[in-house]
Amino acid sequence: xxxxxxxxxxxxxxxxFVALSFFAVTKVQANAGELKMHTIYVGHGxxxxxxxxxxxxxxxxxxxxxKDTILNYLEKHVVGDTIDYxxxxxxxxxxxGSFPAIFKHYEIKNIVYAEPxxxxxxxxxxxxxxxxxFMDAINDEEGLVYANPxxxxxxxxxxxSVKVIYDGRQGTTYNESSIVTKVTCGxxxxxxxxxxxxxxxxxxxxxKYDLKADILKVGHHGAxxxxxxxxxxxxxxxxxxxxxxxxxEGTYFPRDSVLQRLALRFIKTYLATEGDIVMNIxxxxxxxxxxxxxxxxxxxxxxxxxxxxxFYASNTIGKKVTPKIHVYxxxxxxxxxxxxxxxxxxxxTGVATIKVTGTKEKYVGxxxxxxxxxxxxxxxxxxxxxxxxxKFKLQWSAQNYASGYTIWYSSDKNxxxxxxxxxxxxxKNNTKTLKGLKKKKKKYYIKIQAFTNGIGKGKxxxxxxxx
Numbered sequence: 001x002x003x004x005x006x007x008x009x010x011x012x013x014x015x016x017f018v019a020l021s022f023f024a025v026t027k028v029q030a031n032a033g034e035l036k037m038h039t040i041y042v043g044h045g046x047x048x049x050x051x052x053x054x055x056x057x058x059x060x061x062x063x064x065x066x067k068d069t070i071l072n073y074l075e076k077h078v079v080g081d082t083i084d085y086x087x088x089x090x091x092x093x094x095x096x097g098s099f100p101a102i103f104k105h106y107e108i109k110n111i112v113y114a115e116p117x118x119x120x121x122x123x124x125x126x127x128x129x130x131x132x133x134f135m136d137a138i139n140d141e142e143g144l145v146y147a148n149p150x151x152x153x154x155x156x157x158x159x160x161s162v163k164v165i166y167d168g169r170q171g172t173t174y175n176e177s178s179i180v181t182k183v184t185c186g187x188x189x190x191x192x193x194x195x196x197x198x199x200x201x202x203x204x205x206x207x208k209y210d211l212k213a214d215i216l217k218v219g220h221h222g223a224x225x226x227x228x229x230x231x232x233x234x235x236x237x238x239x240x241x242x243x244x245x246x247x248x249e250g251t252y253f254p255r256d257s258v259l260q261r262l263a264l265r266f267i268k269t270y271l272a273t274e275g276d277i278v279m280n281i282x283x284x285x286x287x288x289x290x291x292x293x294x295x296x297x298x299x300x301x302x303x304x305x306x307x308x309x310x311f312y313a314s315n316t317i318g319k320k321v322t323p324k325i326h327v328y329x330x331x332x333x334x335x336x337x338x339x340x341x342x343x344x345x346x347x348x349t350g351v352a353t354i355k356v357t358g359t360k361e362k363y364v365g366x367x368x369x370x371x372x373x374x375x376x377x378x379x380x381x382x383x384x385x386x387x388x389x390x391k392f393k394l395q396w397s398a399q400n401y402a403s404g405y406t407i408w409y410s411s412d413k414n415x416x417x418x419x420x421x422x423x424x425x426x427x428k429n430n431t432k433t434l435k436g437l438k439k440k441k442k443k444y445y446i447k448i449q450a451f452t453n454g455i456g457k458g459k460x461x462x463x464x465x466x467x
Contacts, residue, residue, distance in 0.1 A: 007042025033159030035185035037215065037278075040041050041064035041242045041272040044253070046243045047154045047159040048192065048217065049077065050183060052158025057085040059181070059192055063097035063459035064130065070098050071105060074278065081106055084157045088113035089194030090168065093130035095383040103144070103421035109156070111138060114168040114179045114194075117148055141214040151274020160185045165209055166200075182213060186279045191235060195220040196297060201231040214286060215239045215279060217266075229261050230305045239286060241279065256296070260364045263296040296364050299339065302329035304354055304369040312458060313349045313376040313401075313424050321373055329363065338363045348401040349375040349452045367423035375402045375450035375458030382432075382448065385466050391435040392466050394445065402427035402450040408460070409434065411441040414462070443467055 030164040047070055050057040056078055061070060077260030079217075083106050088096045091114065101110075102306070113134075153164040161184050172176030178194025179467065191203075191213035197220060204211060216237035219226035221244040240262050244253040246271050260268045270277045270290045277290045307324040314321055320343050327334045339356045346352040352373045358364040378396050385392040394407065404426055410419040418441070423433055427450070444466045450458040 002322070008256070021410075025416045028442075030087045033281070033283070035158070035160045035183070035188075035190075035281040037190055037277075037279040037281075038455050039067050039217070039270075039272050039277040039306075040070060041243065041276055042069055042098075044216075044221065044244070045097070046089070046194070046221070047098070048076070048243070049415075050157075050190075050215055051077065052160045052161065052185065054079050054249040055157035055160075056083045056467075057087065057157055057160075058083050058088055058102070058160065059087045060194070061098035061102055064101070065097070067098040067101035070449065071101065072435065073104070074102070076298060077374055082109065083107070084109050084440070085155065085162070086111045086113075087179060087181060087192075088134070089192070090114045091173050092136075092174050092195060096134045098128050098137060100133050103137045103141050108141070112149045112153075112179070112307060113146065115148050118125075125321075146255045161275070161294075164212065166192075166196075167202055170203065172201060173197075178219075180204070180211075182210070186284045188215070188281045188284060188286055190215040190217070190279075191237070192217040193219040193226075195226070197223075197226050198231065200226040201226070201228055205230065205234050211235050213237055213354070215241065218242045218254065218258065218262075221255075223257045224255040224257045227258050227261065229264075231259055232267070234392065236374040237267055239271070239279065239288075240267050240269045241277050242269065256360075259293070259452050260296050260360060261290055264300070264365050266298055266301070267294045295381070296360070296362060297366040298330055299327065299329045299334065299356065299358050299363050299367045300365040301332070302327060304356060304367055306371050310374060310456075311352075311371055312374045314345065315376050315379075321352065322346065323371065325354060325356070329442050337361075346373060349373050349455055349458075350401055351401065351449075351455070355464045372455050375452050376457045377459045378405065378448050378450045378461055380446075380448060380461050380464055383464060383466050385437075385444070389439040389441075391436050392437065393431070393433045393435055394414050394448075394459070395431045396448050398430035399427045401452065402458075403453040404429070404451060406451060406457075407432060407434070407446065409444055409446040411438065411444055412449050413443075413445055415445060415447075 036051040040047040045062030046060040047062045047140050048059040087106050138144055149167045151165040152166045155162050165179035165182050168177035168179050175195040175197050178196045183190040186409040213235055216235055218240050222242045222441050241252050273295050278286045311321050321345050339358055342355040344353040352372050354369050356367045380396050382395040405424045408421045412418050445463050447460045447463045449460045
C-alpha cells in the first residue's frame with residue numbers, strides 16, 4: 001500500500017514539473033525574438049529600417065536629397081547587400097524620393113507600394129516626377145518583385161512578422177492612401193501609419209481595425225491633422241517615434257499640439273531631429289538609449305501639497321477660501337506660472353476641490369486634490385435670561401451647510417465647574433431656550449460651536465456673560 005502511494009506521488013510530481021516547464025517554455029516563446037527599429041533622420045520625410053536576425057525591411061526613403069544620408073546609414077547597419085522588403089507607404093516625394101538610389105545599391109527582394117489614386121496622378125505622376133522616377137527605377141531593376149498590398153497580407157523577416165492593416169484603397173488623397181502596417185516580434189508590436197490623416201484614422205477606428213500597438217510611428221511627421229486624441233486612446237502605445245523636420249514652407253514638425261497629446265497620455269516620445277532613433281525589442285522588452293523628448297510634461301500623476309492644517313469657511317458669505325499650494329511633477333516643484341488654479345465648493349463647509357491645469361507652456365493636463373472646509377465661526381446674535389433666572393434664550397447665526405451646533409455653558413468663568421454641553425441638530429436651527437438654571441447663580445458664561453458631520457468642528461464663539 002505504501003509503495004502504491006509513493007508511485008502516485010512520484011507521478012503527480014512528474015506531471016506538475018512537466019506542466020510548469022511547458023508553461024514556462026510557452027511564456028518564453030511568446031516573448032522571444034529580436035527586432036530593431038531604426039528611425040533615420042532625413043530632414044522632412046520618413047525613413048525607417050527594421051532589422052531582425054540579418055534580415056531587413058525598409059519603410060519609405062525620404063526625399064531624393066536624403067539619398068546619401070540613407071545610403072551611409074544602410075552601409076553602416078545592413079549586413080550584406082540585400083534588403084528583404086521595401087514598403088513605400090504612399091506617393092509623396094518625402095516618402096519615396098531616395099528609393100531609386102537605394103535600388104541601385106541593394107538587391108531588393110520584394111516591394112510593396114501604394115499606387116496613387118485618380119485624380120491625383122497629375123502632375124506628380126509624369127515621367128519626370130518623383131513618382132515617375134520611382135516606378136521607372138522599379139522597372140529598370142531586373143527581377144524586382146513589386147505589388148500593391150491588400151488588407152490582411154502578411155510576411156516575415158527574421159523573428160518579425162508583418163501584417164497590412166490598411167492597404168490605402170479607401171483613400172481619396174495621397175495621405176489617406178497611406179499603407180498602415182503592424183510589425184510583431186514576440187509579444188510586442190509596432191504600428192506604422194505613413195502620413196495617415198485624422199480623417200482616415202476616424203474611419204479605421206469606426207470600422208474596428210486592429211490598430212493597438214506598443215510603439216507608434218506618429219503619422220505625417222507630427223502634423224496637427226494626424227494622430228488625434230481618440231486615435232492615441234485607441235492604439236494605446238507606450239512609445240512614439242517621430243521622423244520630422246522643417247517643411248519647404250519653413251513649418252516645423254511635430255506640432256506642439258501633437259506633443260501635448262502624447263504627453264497627456266504619458267507616451268514616451270522620441271524625435272529623430274535629436275538623432276537617429278534605435279528602438280530595441282528583445283525577449284519581450286522594449287528599450288532605447290535615445291533621449292526622451294520632454295518639451296511637454298503631464299502633471300496628472302503629480303501631487304498637490306496644500307499649505308496649512310485647518311481651513312474654515314469664510315464669515316463673508318460666498319467668499320472662497322483659497323489656500324496656497326505647491327505642485328510637484330516627477331518629484332520636482334513646478335513654478336506657479338506654469339499652472340492655473342480653480343477652487344470648487346470652497347465657499348462653505350464641506351469638501352472643497354482644488355484643480356490645477358497646466359498652461360501648456362511646458363506642463364499639460366490636470367491634477368485634483370481636496371481639503372476639508374470646517375464650519376465658519378458662528379455669531380451669537382441675541383441672548384437673554386428670564387425674570388425668574390431659571391432659563392435663558394439664545395439666537396445665533398445659522399449655517400445651512402452645518403450639521404448642527406454645540407452649546408457650552410457654565411456658571412464658572414473658566415468653564416470647568418458646573419459645565420454643560422448640549423447639541424442642536426440641523427444647520428438652519430438657530431434658537432434655543434435653556435432651562436433648569438440655578439437661580440442663585442448670578443452669571444452664566446456661554447459659547448457656541450458649529451459642526452459638520454464627517455468634516456469637523458468650527459471655532460468657538462467668544463465667551464459671553466449672561467446675567
